[in-house]
Amino acid sequence: MKKFAIYILTIAMVLSIACTSFACSSETETAPTPTATPGGNVLPKESRVQLATTTSLYDTGLWSLLEPMYEEEYGVELDILYAGSGIAFEYGRNCDIDVLTIHSPADEATFIADGYGVERIPFAYNHFVIVGPADDPAGIAGMSPEEAFATLAEQQSSPFISRGDNSGTHSKEKAIWAAAGYNYSDITSSGAWYVSAGKGMAPTLLHAGEVGGYTLSDIGTFLANQGDLVSLVDSGSIMLNVYSVIEISPTACTNTDAAHAANMVEFLTSDEVQDLIDNYGAAQYGQSLFSACFGNEPTE
Amino acid sequence: MSDLWNAFEEAIHLIVSLDPDVMGIAWRSLWIAATSTAICVVICLPLGSLINFNKFRGKHLLLSLLQTLFSMPTVTVGLFVYVMVSHSGPLGMLDLVFTPEAMVIGQTLLIIPMMLGLVISAFSGVDKAIMETATSLGANRSQAYIINIKEAKFPMMTAVAMAFGRAISEVGASMIIGGNIKGFTMTLTTGISQYVSMGMIEKAFALGIILIFMALLINIAIYLLQKQRNYVWFPS
Numbered sequence: 179m180k181k182f183a184i185y186i187l188t189i190a191m192v193l194s195i196a197c198t199s200f201a202c203s204s205e206t207e208t209a210p211t212p213t214a215t216p217g218g219n220v221l222p223k224e225s226r227v228q229l230a231t232t233t234s235l236y237d238t239g240l241w242s243l244l245e246p247m248y249e250e251e252y253g254v255e256l257d258i259l260y261a262g263s264g265i266a267f268e269y270g271r272n273c274d275i276d277v278l279t280i281h282s283p284a285d286e287a288t289f290i291a292d293g294y295g296v297e298r299i300p301f302a303y304n305h306f307v308i309v310g311p312a313d314d315p316a317g318i319a320g321m322s323p324e325e326a327f328a329t330l331a332e333q334q335s336s337p338f339i340s341r342g343d344n345s346g347t348h349s350k351e352k353a354i355w356a357a358a359g360y361n362y363s364d365i366t367s368s369g370a371w372y373v374s375a376g377k378g379m380a381p382t383l384l385h386a387g388e389v390g391g392y393t394l395s396d397i398g399t400f401l402a403n404q405g406d407l408v409s410l411v412d413s414g415s416i417m418l419n420v421y422s423v424i425e426i427s428p429t430a431c432t433n434t435d436a437a438h439a440a441n442m443v444e445f446l447t448s449d450e451v452q453d454l455i456d457n458y459g460a461a462q463y464g465q466s467l468f469s470a471c472f473g474n475e476p477t478e
Numbered sequence: 479m480s481d482l483w484n485a486f487e488e489a490i491h492l493i494v495s496l497d498p499d500v501m502g503i504a505w506r507s508l509w510i511a512a513t514s515t516a517i518c519v520v521i522c523l524p525l526g527s528l529i530n531f532n533k534f535r536g537k538h539l540l541l542s543l544l545q546t547l548f549s550m551p552t553v554t555v556g557l558f559v560y561v562m563v564s565h566s567g568p569l570g571m572l573d574l575v576f577t578p579e580a581m582v583i584g585q586t587l588l589i590i591p592m593m594l595g596l597v598i599s600a601f602s603g604v605d606k607a608i609m610e611t612a613t614s615l616g617a618n619r620s621q622a623y624i625i626n627i628k629e630a631k632f633p634m635m636t637a638v639a640m641a642f643g644r645a646i647s648e649v650g651a652s653m654i655i656g657g658n659i660k661g662f663t664m665t666l667t668t669g670i671s672q673y674v675s676m677g678m679i680e681k682a683f684a685l686g687i688i689l690i691f692m693a694l695l696i697n698i699a700i701y702l703l704q705k706q707r708n709y710v711w712f713p714s
Binding site: 226228237255257258259260271272273274377378380381384403405431433 | 564565566567570573575576657658660663672675
């Protein structure tokens, strides 16, 4: 009888722990009190906005800086989903997010043409670099991106780590292969030297460092996660990398929070945040990781 | 090697200083798994009795199916629940996607086959003589069933502990359903996965130590429970 009582007590304890934790919010960040700021909306305390971001914006630590700023200014909890641009578009099509920040211009155009996105608003840019081991066994330092890729594909002696996740960086990589005259499916099946990592940017850089391989990265994430890698190829107009913010269309997704999404656009394009983005990382890495668009479409 | 040792030391420091991020993640893992286990018990106890104490066609098939589902891949459950609760899915209007509550649903679904199978096994493992004796002493059917259930409490507690262990250490379903949102749906397992892939080894170690500690506690509990009456459990 005593043992049965213990059994019941344990279940009751578990249930009560569960119930009290449901009653208390599962949020560890304290919900900020809503404030009325010029241009900001006052929203109910329990509001959450879902944003899917490309991994390079997250891996540089930029979002860690911007998230509390946004939450405080607009009085809402920001849920950031760490996703490659490919997954971000998927989430958008499923209406599971309110806004996205990505860097895949061709796919962005399709997304908007399909009616899921409102418009594409560039807010930051940098450029891509091909990085690899310091001793550069394939000898690609200083080449153009297309030449470098061709060299790697001919030699097949050094591993190339591809993002392999339909992200903006992955799309750029495919574009460079095409510009170098290669059929992408030939490349993926050409041997073990070509590794499809299926990971975000920082994890891919880590992977490349571990195996002494080459990879394509944006300069920002690279500087923030350099390890033993060095930048070998950084020239070429094809290497331009533009980050945009896109609100999910409220007509395509009726549940989406258009107000929050509009706030995010306003936030990212505000003078204060644009300045912050433009100088982000300058002190720590010797150069800023991004350049701000200041309302213009970057061309180089 | 010194890098690993430094990371380990930093991890201990994060735990001992009750770093709010780390503690928040640990608490979240704990309550999600506990809630899933509690809901599962409420479902599996009556359902298990129903299945065990009644003869019906296909009972054997059902039991075999349950045993197969014991080790259902977590990502499959995650995919299924995500498709259901996504705004493009049938339960989209509940706004459950990327929330801890949806993760509870996922984990519950994951451990139901396991707990159901173990509960049925526990009930059927009780010596038939006990039910017969009870009946011969004047107990009606439900009273006899209750006595049978009471006799099975140690293997049942083991079942609860094992289900909790499975729930707290799964990563696939939590990752897909919850989206691993920092401060909202990041758990010990999804956190470790992310931190390792980003090279943030000290945080990964901190979470890992806590997770192993919790798993160890569960296993010690299971061991003590099984030792209680020299009871050795094996699937029937």
